[in-house]
Amino acid sequence: MTTRRIAVTIGTAIALMSAAGCGSDSGGDPLATGSATSSAGGASSITVGSADFPESVLLAEIYAGALQAKGVDVSKKLSIGSREAYIPALQDGSIDLIPEYTGVLAQYFNKEAKATDSEGVYTELKAALPETLTVLEKSAAEDKDAVVVTKATADKLGLKSIADLEGKSQDLVLGGPPEWKTRPTGVPGLKKVYNLEFKSFKPLDAGGPLSVQALKSGQVDAANIFTTDPSIPANSFVVLEDPKSLFAAQNVVPLATKAKVNPTVEGALNAVSAKLDTKTLTDLLAQVVTDKKDPDAVAAEFLKANGLG
Amino acid sequence: MAAGERGPPVIQDIIAWLSDPAHWTGEDGVLRRTLEHLGYSGIALVIAAVIAIPAGLVIGHTGRGRFAVVNLAGAARAIPSLGLLFLLFLFLAPRVSGDAAFLWPSLIALVVLAIPPILSGAYAGVESVDPAARDAARGMGMTGPAVLLRVEFPCALPLVFSGLRSAALQIVATATIAAIVGLGGLGRFLIDGQKSRDFPQMASGALVVAVLALLVDFLFALAQRYAVSPGLTGRGARATMRHTEVAVRAAAGETEAIRPVDRSRSRQ
Amino acid sequence: MTWFLDHIPEVLDLTYRHVYLAGLPLLLGLLIALPLGWLARRYRPLYLPFTAGFGLLYTIPSLALFILMPGFLGRQILDPVNVIVAMTIYTVALLVRTVADGLAAVPDHVNNAATAMGYGRGKRFFAVELPLAVPVISAGLRVAAVSNVSIVSVGAIIGVQQLGMLFTDGFYRFFYDPIIVGVVGCILLALVFDLVIVGVTRVLTPWLRASGGHP
Numbered sequence: 001m002t003t004r005r006i007a008v009t010i011g012t013a014i015a016l017m018s019a020a021g022c023g024s025d026s027g028g029d030p031l032a033t034g035s036a037t038s039s040a041g042g043a044s045s046i047t048v049g050s051a052d053f054p055e056s057v058l059l060a061e062i063y064a065g066a067l068q069a070k071g072v073d074v075s076k077k078l079s080i081g082s083r084e085a086y087i088p089a090l091q092d093g094s095i096d097l098i099p100e101y102t103g104v105l106a107q108y109f110n111k112e113a114k115a116t117d118s119e120g121v122y123t124e125l126k127a128a129l130p131e132t133l134t135v136l137e138k139s140a141a142e143d144k145d146a147v148v149v150t151k152a153t154a155d156k157l158g159l160k161s162i163a164d165l166e167g168k169s170q171d172l173v174l175g176g177p178p179e180w181k182t183r184p185t186g187v188p189g190l191k192k193v194y195n196l197e198f199k200s201f202k203p204l205d206a207g208g209p210l211s212v213q214a215l216k217s218g219q220v221d222a223a224n225i226f227t228t229d230p231s232i233p234a235n236s237f238v239v240l241e242d243p244k245s246l247f248a249a250q251n252v253v254p255l256a257t258k259a260k261v262n263p264t265v266e267g268a269l270n271a272v273s274a275k276l277d278t279k280t281l282t283d284l285l286a287q288v289v290t291d292k293k294d295p296d297a298v299a300a301e302f303l304k305a306n307g308l309g
Numbered sequence: 310m311a312a313g314e315r316g317p318p319v320i321q322d323i324i325a326w327l328s329d330p331a332h333w334t335g336e337d338g339v340l341r342r343t344l345e346h347l348g349y350s351g352i353a354l355v356i357a358a359v360i361a362i363p364a365g366l367v368i369g370h371t372g373r374g375r376f377a378v379v380n381l382a383g384a385a386r387a388i389p390s391l392g393l394l395f396l397l398f399l400f401l402a403p404r405v406s407g408d409a410a411f412l413w414p415s416l417i418a419l420v421v422l423a424i425p426p427i428l429s430g431a432y433a434g435v436e437s438v439d440p441a442a443r444d445a446a447r448g449m450g451m452t453g454p455a456v457l458l459r460v461e462f463p464c465a466l467p468l469v470f471s472g473l474r475s476a477a478l479q480i481v482a483t484a485t486i487a488a489i490v491g492l493g494g495l496g497r498f499l500i501d502g503q504k505s506r507d508f509p510q511m512a513s514g515a516l517v518v519a520v521l522a523l524l525v526d527f528l529f530a531l532a533q534r535y536a537v538s539p540g541l542t543g544r545g546a547r548a549t550m551r552h553t554e555v556a557v558r559a560a561a562g563e564t565e566a567i568r569p570v571d572r573s574r575s576r577q
Numbered sequence: 578m579t580w581f582l583d584h585i586p587e588v589l590d591l592t593y594r595h596v597y598l599a600g601l602p603l604l605l606g607l608l609i610a611l612p613l614g615w616l617a618r619r620y621r622p623l624y625l626p627f628t629a630g631f632g633l634l635y636t637i638p639s640l641a642l643f644i645l646m647p648g649f650l651g652r653q654i655l656d657p658v659n660v661i662v663a664m665t666i667y668t669v670a671l672l673v674r675t676v677a678d679g680l681a682a683v684p685d686h687v688n689n690a691a692t693a694m695g696y697g698r699g700k701r702f703f704a705v706e707l708p709l710a711v712p713v714i715s716a717g718l719r720v721a722a723v724s725n726v727s728i729v730s731v732g733a734i735i736g737v738q739q740l741g742m743l744f745t746d747g748f749y750r751f752f753y754d755p756i757i758v759g760v761v762g763c764i765l766l767a768l769v770f771d772l773v774i775v776g777v778t779r780v781l782t783p784w785l786r787a788s789g790g791h792p
Contacts, residue, residue: 052736054749077655079745080736084506085654094655175491178504200336203501204491208749213402213410214491289750294584387723387767389730391741392760395748399756478636485638489734499640503734508645515641522636 045073046260049086049095052079053206054295055143055228055285059099061299062272063254069309070268082179082206083108090133090257097265100255102138103248104145107184116245118142122253134258136266138251139273141281145185145247146239147174148225150215154238161241162194165222169196175211175220178203185247186224193246198222207231228278230286252276268308275306323516326509337497339517345493346521350480353416357423357476362469365431369465370457375432382425394418394486415487422483423476430472434465466537474529481522495521580754588743592762595739598660598732599725600770605661606668607718613669614676615702628674635670639663639728643735660729660737667728668721675717679710708781715778722770726763740766 046067050060057078064074077095080086087108089095102121106113110128115121122138129135147162154160157168165172180186181201190196204210207225214220216235225232225239232239254269284302287293303309326332333339368374397414405413438461446460462469488496498514501507581588617627646652646659683706691705733741743759746752779786 052745052749077736077738079733079742080655081734082504084504085735088506089654092653094653178501181501182505182507202491203488203497203504205749209399209402209751210411210491213398217402217406217410219407219411219491292580292750292752292754383771384764384768387726387764389727389741389744389760389763391731391733392744392756392763395744396753396756396760399748399751399753482636482638485640496638499638503640503644508648511641512645515638515645518638518641519633519636523633526632 045075046097046256046265047075047077047095049076049080049089049098050078051083051086051098051206052081053208053226054288055226055281056099058284058288058295058299059252061296062276062302063097063099063269065296065299065303066268066272066308067265069303070264072264072268082177084179090255091130093257096260097254097256100135100253101143101250102135102253103250104185105135105253105255106248111184113248116248118249118251121249122251125253132258134256134261136254136256136261137270137273138253139276141252141276141278142250143226143228143252143278143281144242144250145224146227146242147190147222148215148232148237148239149222151236151238153221154240159238159240161243162190162196162246163243164240165196166194169198172198172221173200173202173219174198174222174224175202175204175214176224177206180224189246193244228282228285230282230290234290252281271308272303275308322509323512326513327516332513339495339498339513342493342495342497343517343521346481346484346487346495346518349415349419349487349492349494350477350484350525353419353480353484354423354473354477356416357420357427357480358473360420361424361427361472362431365428365469365472366435366457366462366465368428369432369435370453370461378428378432382428385421386425388421390418390422390483390486391489393421394490398490411490411492415484415490415492418486419480419484423480426475426479427469427472430468430470430475431465434468434472435461437468438464467533470529470533470537474526474533477529478522478526481525482518485518578754578758581758584755584758588740588758588762591738591740591742592766594657595726595729595741595762595766598657598664598737598739599722599729599766602661602664602668602725603718603722603770605665606672606721607714609665609669610672610676611707613673615680617673617677618680624677628677631670631673634666639667639731640734642666643732643737655736657737660732664725664729668725671721671724672714672717675714676710679713679717680706682713683709711778711781712785715774719771719774722774723767726767726770730759730763 048060048064048067050056060076060078064076067074077089080089080095083104086095086098090098102118102125103116106115106121106125106128109130110124113121113124113128115124118138122135125135147165149159158164174187174190176186181203182188187198187201190198202214202220204214204220204223207223207229211220211223211225212231212235215223215225215237222240225237227239231237252273254273256265280302284298287298288295300309327339331338335341364378368378394414397417398410401413402410435457442460442464443456446456451459484494485496485499487494488500495514495518498510498517502509502511502514613627613631617624642663643660646663647654647656650656650659650662652658687705687709688701691701696704729737729739730741730744732739733745736742740759740762743755743762747755747757747759
């Protein structure tokens with residue numbers, strides 16, 4: 001009799017679990033947003049991924065919205081993590097499309113990548129990509145890594161460009177995302193290109209609250225913040241110039257699995273890239289981060305305003 | 310470097326990583342990070358104990374405030390440390406300067422994690438004191454606070470230690486979150502390893518944390534054995550019976566869910 | 578709170594996923610822990626190595642386990658099965674000792690009486706020992722439930738969709754609302770799990786109710 005009770009209990013629990021699963025907005029599998037991913041050919045559905053910072057989420061939403069407007073079935077897996085985390089996801093079929101930046105992406109696949117101008121970088125990127133991946137047209141919008149200091153530090157040390165740090169950097173603490181420690185465009189790159197060695201490196205986040213706070217409070221003297229980040233104007237931070245082009249051109253570009261790209265997808269995304277420029281991107285990002293608007297709402301507005309949604 | 314390497318970190322990889330002396334010394338070395346880790350853990354444990362032990366003793370002794378505190382402690386167990394950490398950081402960052410903006414959120418999150426088990430251990434300990442001992446104390450003329458300090462607290466020591474031990478284990482396992490807000494500690498290997506996809510580093514860091522947590526647990530168990538009055542531990546069979554009884558009563562809802570070794574809750 | 582009201586569908590979606598990722602491992606973990614705990618109790622020499630061994634599993638930082646799991650299981654990186662397996666491991670680690678202790682708490686004279694009445698080993702386990710162990714096991718399960726809800730939220734660091742994603746979303750935008758909603762959601766979810774387990778325990782232990790709560 002108690003055995004039956006136990007069995008009934010377990011049965012109820014399983015039923016509740018399934019109900020919870022079906023309760024989510026996509027029936028069946030409670031863990032897919034929209035249709036399930038398939039890594040086989042047939043671009044009938046595309047999974048759009050993003051990195052874990054707001055701009056990547058915003059761009060992913062823009063891509064997703066543009067594709068949906070053209071009738072493509074889209075599911076999203078956002079905020080996956082850093083490039084080192086989502087490229088494998090792209091390669092194993094967990095995602096099919098992700099917004100990327102030409103310069104850092106080229107260097108990720110080809111450590112010897114040398115070009116620094118937009119066109120050169122784009123060419124090198126296309127050559128460096130593995131067989132299964134492709135990039136579509138790049139947009140004019142750029143969001144580059146930058147070494148940023150407070151106005152006070154810039155004035156005190158007379159800093160206008162990264163080169164000005166030479167001879168001074170050994171007394172300064174550098175902050176950046178943890179992956180900067182080993183990335184070619186991070187700490188090793190600053191050493192190689194500008195001959196800079198810092199007193200220490202503090203792992204923070206990719207231009208998020210940790211970096212902003214650390215810079216403001218003097219925990220770090222220089223930090224890696226992206227050029228479109230609204231925190232820069234908001235805190236009167238100074239972006240140090242990059243005369244030797246350590247940070248090559250970083251045009252926003254869709255990176256995708258070749259098998260998933262068909263003329264519809266290509267058309268939709270190229271149209272988006274045509275309408276994106278740095279100023280627009282910066283404004284849109286400010287709406288998400290400063291005005292706290294939802295990325296998908298901001299994306300939808302942008303698409304509508306440009307006849308793409 | 311492991312950009313693109315995807316296989317499981319074979320034991321060889323972990324052993325290789327750990328046998329490299331360069332990984333042990335220096336600012337980013339395992340030794341330094343372990344000391345930092347123990348530092349955060351120790352401070353958090355002490356703060357939590359200072360808050361929770363007196364509170365628990367008083368609640369157990371007077372029996373007042375029990376309902377409210379038990380439920381608050383229960384709810385506090387459910388607070389996700391990561392969310393609390395982020396909230397505290399966003400709140401404190403503009404108001405506090407320097408290192409504190411990074412340190413306080415981590416410490417507070419760990420203290421919040423540690424208070425429930427210590428509190429439970431303290432009041433359950435006092436409650437489970439043999440009423441005969443209490444009566445004897447009163448019979449000898451002791452008043453309230455004296456009874457509490459000289460009789461109830463020593464008798465409650467096993468469960469107080471239990472709570473401390475459980476809290477210590479959780480803190481050491483969860484202090485890895487300090488690395489999420491840029492601090493040091495063994496979490497650094499986890500976060501940095503995760504961000505750069507350096508699996509050997511991550512796995513080695515995880516192993517060190519696990520070993521450290523077990524070491525701390527073992528040390529607390531030793532301390533418990535030697536610090537608690539032999540009169541209590543000596544009563545072998547009866548002590549075991551009481552612990553079992555406490556467990557069963559706890560489960561029946563009479564006291565909070567405390568167990569002699571309560572490996573409860575989140576460790577991140 | 579307007580942000581919450583504007584985002585109820587998303588929050589609910591994340592909550593369902595969270596329930597699945599934290600709850601299913603509770604069931605699986607319990608099912609696995611029952612035989613293991615029984616073994617630990619039945620064969621005295623196994624008790625220490627089992628409880629110590631599983632205790633060690635519990636101390637592995639969750640972030641590490643989540644990330645290393647795809648490699649071990651050979652699955653896609655973003656596959657939620659990774660989280661389910663990891664969480665089940667934690668649940669089992671917590672419950673093995675609880676099950677062993679729960680079974681040990683059954684008074685010997687009850688077991689002897691059952692044997693004297695002709696119950697075979699298996700029938701005695703299911704009809705006598707297990708039901709009497711329910712209170713202790715359920716206490717452990719409540720602890721595991723709260724623990725699971727909290728650990729799952731850490732999955733946000735690796736992009737697993739659940740309430741924890743609200744933490745990272747809010748954090749990078751310097752925005753309190755999503756974080757608060759996420760924290761409150763986790764607390765409420767833990768409470769719901771707790772109530773369900775308590776309720777089920779009551780149903781399974783009518784003799785405790787009859788005797789006014791005393792075993």
